[in-house]
Amino acid sequence: MPPLSFRLRLFLSFSLLWLLFLVGALYLAGRGVERALRGHLEATLLEDAARAAEAYRKGQAGTLLPTGGVYLHLYAEDGEALVLTRGEHRLPKEALRGVGERPQVVWHSDFAAALVRTPLGLLVLTQDTAPIDLSLLALRRALLEAFFLLFPLGMLLVYLTARLATRPLERAAREIAARSPERLDPVPITLPKDAFGGMVEAVNRLLLALKEAKEKERTFLAEASHELRTPLTVLLGHLDRLKRNPLDLEALQTAQATAERMRRLVEDLLALARGEAERTLNPHIVDLRALAAEAAREYGVAFSGEAVEVLGDPDRLLQMLRNLIANGVRAAGKEGVRVALRREGEVALLEVADTGPGIPQDLLPHLFQRFARGPGGGAGLGLAIAQAIARAHGGEIAVESRPGRTIFRVRLPLLEEEA
Template identity: 40%
Template sequence: MHLEDSELDHELVLMNLSDLPWPVDIIRVEDEAGFLAALDVPPHLILSDFSLPGYDGLSAFKAAHARYPNLPFIIVTGAMGEEVAVDTLRQGVTDYILKQRLERLAPSVRRALVEADARDSRERAEREVRELNARLQARLLEVERLKGVAERQSQRLEVQAKQLEEALNLQKTFLAETSHELRTPLTALLGYLRRADREAGGSQVIADAQRVTENMTRLVNDLLQLSRGELVQSVEMHFMNIGNLLRQVGRDFGVRVEARDVEIVGDPGRLTQVFVNLVSNAIRVCGTPEKVFIDMHLRPGEVEINVIDTGPGVPDHIKPKIFDKFYRGKEAGSTGLGLTIAQQVVTTHSGRIDVLDTPGGGATFQVRLPLLEDEDEMDDGFA
């Protein structure tokens, strides 16, 4: 928005804003009434003459600031004493430009918009941190309360082992639900922090906040995986289409999938967990989903699913230990739970999982699951 009573001065401002790297849409108002009415739709930035008939730039700034405290406001004036200029800046005006120095206008506008955007991103990130901290505190208090209840029950009911076991199972379920609920705000917060870091030009404070958030995200994911891995025995078997499941995982992670529609009996949630773990591990090792591929083959009595990557592969001395709980090898960013959980789920489905070498280099995780009897006689179309 441009508050200016002179058509010529308005045209000069337009000319000097043509150097900006984005299209500029300027609404011109000439007096107090027009200015206040135009504020109903907040602009990205306000340019204002300092002296107008019956109105002035400082009053316009106060009116705009009362509605939008963070809105950039630049005074463009023909003459202004040094004391007046300092006073306007002290009151919160973003900048002032003399009309005889309009070559400074475009850089000032660019800087004001960049600073406003960075400030908005920072405030959003800080708000997310505060909200997340409040939720975490509430969850921690609830965990402590449940822990106290479990301990008191243990002291009073030492001989009632079954009741104590049920209480511990409830606590594990609570941990899984809590971890799942925290993942979404943590992901959003990490996105805001990364954007703020780019726009702030390497702020150490933002970098530290980003690092802490990444560690917290990894911890929450590991807690979720651990809790689910310990509950693998509670599977719910259904008739399901394993081909649809594999294609959905492929879409989610951007990897290529070749899988036909095949009906099996299994738990869709648990099997999704298996292939999400295998695909995410492969992408993390390879650094890109383009090096990961899923294919399916029908074998006598079973369906064979291969998660294939062309990354560095798995050394022979690691293969016997790769499904052990908490085994990490040299991978960064992993707690060693994903493959253990995958093996538990596949075993619960009367299947088998193995790690093989990909021809030409890389690793192939092969999952074999039992077929329905009527699928057993089908030919393999993916040979």
């Protein structure tokens, strides 16, 4: 059995509510009218009985005649009927027990009676309830007719309301269902700022994020292909030279350096894909000065610093330093890069400064995002991995830049004395 549509479920739910409301309202209306009629009759009988009892006490009994549909009866103390103006309204003796000077009303199947004690005996005033029953019967017919008129009318209004309410939602559902990896444009529907409108906005934000991610992926693949193609071309050229002249040491060294560059690029790709920069840490007591000096010497850049120890993974920290220094070298050349290390309170402060053209201000907030590419080139991976490594060690990388001066500041917690 196929699932019910949202419109049908909404229609059925509100139809049930309308049915319950209508039945309840008509039932309460009927009960209210019945209580009002019976209450009015009871109040009239009590008032007449009290007036008649007062007249009897004053010796103004007069003639016992029915007046205005009310019948007067007189019973002895033992319950024997003295005067009956309507035989059908005769009360059994059990009903006359305990009658006092304060009027009280009893109900029977076809009449109501008010009883009160007087000097002449037990006075009973009765009145037929047939008019009330007929009125209630007419009222029930009218309420039933109203039900058969109002229920389908309400159902129609509920259907129109459900259709009107669900139309934009169904349109939004069709538009969302039409989206695919090849079609990620936003849903062109504007709804009020309610739950459904927020849902469409959230879907549009998700589509926009997916579109941006897909564009970044496409850009990354193109840049990664370019980054790999260039060293591969160089590597193949030098291998060809070595094939012709196996003793060409310069070609061998260049091929080895090129292969190392490719290896690091592939490691960066794997680190991002697996999240290894954040997860696979092998902590040791690390001499950060020796580590920074090694990375600076490897790239041929200037270094100065004091002895600083941190707790961390030396391989990951060295990878972070290499990525930062390589970024500066691409921007300013190795002569324009300087690495410095010092203590700053409870942290170790490592600075990598370069004299390159600077980073555009609109790019700075996104500089450490994956696939974000600065003006110095690269595949947009190194800075993202460097930030991930710094955070995995409880630190952070900040950057400030202007034309001719860019500084990356790495803050890492110092090794505690207890450690």
